Amino acid sequence: xxxxxxxxxxxxxxxxxxxxxxxxxxxxxxxxxxxxxxxxxxxxxxxxxxxxxxxxxxxxxxxxxxxxxxxxxxxxxxxxxxxxxxxxxxxxxxxxxxxxxxxxxxxxxxx
Amino acid sequence: xxxxxxxxxxxxxxxxxxxxxxxxxxxxxxxxxxxxxxxxxxxxxxxxxxxxxxxxxxxxxxxxxxxxxxxxxxxxxxxxxxxxxxxxxxxxxxxxxxxxxxxxxxxxxx
Numbered sequence: 604x605x606x607x608x609x610x611x612x613x614x615x616x617x618x619x620x621x622x623x624x625x626x627x628x629x630x631x632x633x634x635x636x637x638x639x640x641x642x643x644x645x646x647x648x649x650x651x652x653x654x655x656x657x658x659x660x661x662x663x664x665x666x667x668x669x670x671x672x673x674x675x676x677x678x679x680x681x682x683x684x685x686x687x688x689x690x691x692x693x694x695x696x697x698x699x700x701x702x703x704x705x706x707x708x709x710x711x712x713x714x
Numbered sequence: 715x716x717x718x719x720x721x722x723x724x725x726x727x728x729x730x731x732x733x734x735x736x737x738x739x740x741x742x743x744x745x746x747x748x749x750x751x752x753x754x755x756x757x758x759x760x761x762x763x764x765x766x767x768x769x770x771x772x773x774x775x776x777x778x779x780x781x782x783x784x785x786x787x788x789x790x791x792x793x794x795x796x797x798x799x800x801x802x803x804x805x806x807x808x809x810x811x812x813x814x815x816x817x818x819x820x821x822x823x824x
Contacts, residue, residue, distance in 0.1 A: 637811055646718075646804050646815030647757070688756075694811055701772050702747065702813065704757040 607691045612709040615685075621678040623708050625691030628672040634695065636667060638676050640687040641707070647690065650676065681712045716740050720805050720816035727795045727823050735790040735819050737805030745810035746788040750774065750801040751818075757804065763788055764810075795823045 608626040615621040627636060637652040651658055651665045653674070658665045664677040678685050690707040721736045739746065747762035749772075759772030763782040777799060779791040788807075792799060800823045806813040 635811070639813075641757075644802070644818070646806075646817055647813075649812035649814070652812065690756075701759055701762050701770065702810065703759055703773065704749070706756040 607693055607705055609689070609691055609705065609708045611706065612711070614711050614713055615678075615681045617683060617712050617714050618680055621681040621685065621710060621712070623676040623678075623689050623691075623710065624673065625676070626673045627691070627693045630671050630693050632671075634693050636665070636674050637692050637694065638663070638665065639690045639692070639704075640685075641690070642684075642687040647704075650689075681710075683712050683714065686710060686712045718805055718807050718814050718816040720803075720819050722819060723817065724820045725822070727792075727821065729795060729797060729823060731795050733792050733795065735792075735803055735805075735821070737788045737790065737816060738786050739788075739807040739814070740786065741807060741809075741814065742785060743807035743809050743814075744785065745813075746782065746805065746807045747772070747813070748778070748780065748788070748790045749804045749806065750799075751804065752801050760790065760803075792821075797823045799823050 635652050635654050638650040639647040641647040650662050653665045667674045688707040688709050690704050694702045718739045744765045748760040749757040758774050760778050761780040763769045769780050803819045805816045
């Protein structure tokens with residue numbers, strides 16, 4: 604997997620947009636960026652993924668820079684239920700291989 | 715559609731005992747994996763499988779065995795439980811991405 608780097612923690616006011624960055628400077632041209640989150644004590648949950656274009660779904664938006672070396676997960680109107688650890692991973696695309704999760708970013712949404 | 719089912723949800727063992735954590739998925743995914751998560755820590759990959767009959771080691775495989783006789787099932791065996799194996803264990807399946815995780819097994823070794 605390409606190595607990813609995320610800030611260990613972030614705060615966000617309730618109702619504001621939460622912007623979570625991820626650096627993946629060693630990403631290869633055909634590798635996707637995936638985002639997961641883990642709410643306390645629960646199993647991680649898939650959020651969104653992308654290759655080069657910006658993506659949006661009902662949970663979040665994903666902005667990938669043109670050089671693909673970094674991305675930002677955006678929660679447009681953060682709620683208290685969005686308090687969780689957010690993981691950015693870049694698994695290999697061309698072969699089935701082990702998927703390693705880093706420490707992620709612990710997001711605290713503050714009332 | 716059950717997704718990924720892990721059993722049991724909670725277990726307490728004594729040091730030296732053995733047990734099997736069960737994981738089953740009904741999505742016909744080829745890729746399955748086991749992670750452990752210690753308090754305040756991230757996920758660490760124990761073992762993974764890319765299909766029936768094929769398994770490989772992850773980051774922290776010592777003390778654990780796996781087998782994959784069917785696409786659906788991927789059990790994790792603790793051969794001789796140690797207090798250091800007290801953790802929450804998550805099973806996941808995917809195609810290989812995105813992965814779907816189970817609710818976890820909370821295991822305490824006394």
